[in-house]
Amino acid sequence: MEVALITVGDELLSGDTVNTNANWLAARLADRGVSVTRILSVPDDRETIAERVATYGDAFDRVIVTGGIGGTPDDVTVEAVADAFGRDLAVSELARADVEERLAEIATRIPDRDLDVDVDREAALPEGSRPLSNEAGLAPGCVLENVYVLPGIPEELKAMFDSVADEFAGERRSRFLYTVEPEANIVPALEEAMERYEVTVGCYPDREAGHNRLKLVGTDDGELAAGSEWLLGTIDASESPVSRDWGDGASADAGSSGSRDDDANGSDRHRPRTG
Numbered sequence: 001m002e003v004a005l006i007t008v009g010d011e012l013l014s015g016d017t018v019n020t021n022a023n024w025l026a027a028r029l030a031d032r033g034v035s036v037t038r039i040l041s042v043p044d045d046r047e048t049i050a051e052r053v054a055t056y057g058d059a060f061d062r063v064i065v066t067g068g069i070g071g072t073p074d075d076v077t078v079e080a081v082a083d084a085f086g087r088d089l090a091v092s093e094l095a096r097a098d099v100e101e102r103l104a105e106i107a108t109r110i111p112d113r114d115l116d117v118d119v120d121r122e123a124a125l126p127e128g129s130r131p132l133s134n135e136a137g138l139a140p141g142c143v144l145e146n147v148y149v150l151p152g153i154p155e156e157l158k159a160m161f162d163s164v165a166d167e168f169a170g171e172r173r174s175r176f177l178y179t180v181e182p183e184a185n186i187v188p189a190l191e192e193a194m195e196r197y198e199v200t201v202g203c204y205p206d207r208e209a210g211h212n213r214l215k216l217v218g219t220d221d222g223e224l225a226a227g228s229e230w231l232l233g234t235i236d237a238s239e240s241p242v243s244r245d246w247g248d249g250a251s252a253d254a255g256s257s258g259s260r261d262d263d264a265n266g267s268d269r270h271r272p273r274t275g
Contacts, residue, residue, distance in 0.1 A: 049080035067152030197227035210243030
């Protein structure tokens with residue numbers, strides 16, 4: 001299963017908010033064997049959101065859209081998703097009931113605060129979509145064909161994703177190995193491992209931990225195990241984290257020159273390929 005993530009919000013593009021939602025979702029999907037092959041941040045612009053949702057909806061098995069589903073003027077994601085499918089918005093009775101229940105709970109917790117909420121607006125979803133209850137907040141999400149619309153507030157996002165997590169499953173598996181060998185020294189072995197076995201291998205230097213982390217990815221458990229064993233027997237690697245004091249002016253990701261000190265994410269040449 002291939003999934004694309006679209007995170008919505010001007011605040012993401014301006015740097016005002018760190019995009020932790022994309023990182024959290026990608027990790028959870030990877031745990032379920034799903035391949036996340038696109039992560040895109042877009043502004044709170046209805047036309048832009050609609051265009052990307054329509055494009056990604058055709059290109060990927062699932063699309064997850066987060067953010068912009070509240071009641072403020074810049075929250076246009078639900079309308080944009082409806083546009084992408086040529087649907088109108090309609091009040092969902094299930095969503096309305098959920099919103100009213102959430103408001104009642106809030107009134108019980110905070111009895112001295114009056115909330116002026118347009119329930120019908122909150123409960124308006126694209127026609128034909130399946131509403132998703134927001135157990136941690138107010139605004140409901142929805143599923144329209146292969147597009148999942150979730151909140152942008154992290155606590156709400158996590159709770160809502162957990163309610164649909166079983167609808168995401170894939171065959172990708174991964175294993176991690178660790179080595180103190182400089183990245184430049186193990187390039188031939190990484191390339192040969194990918195030639196010998198049906199796996200991809202990424203190398204990710206971690207200066208703080210004092211090692212290079214190798215990630216093997218594949219869809220066949222036997223090939224993944226064989227590739228791991230071959231690398232363990234070919235380079236100085238371990239299945240548990242190891243560390244080394246690289247000293248002044250040297251790093252785990254450098255060869256003899258150490259010229260890539262600013263490359264905190266490792267070499268593009270040896271990151272896992274997607275597809």
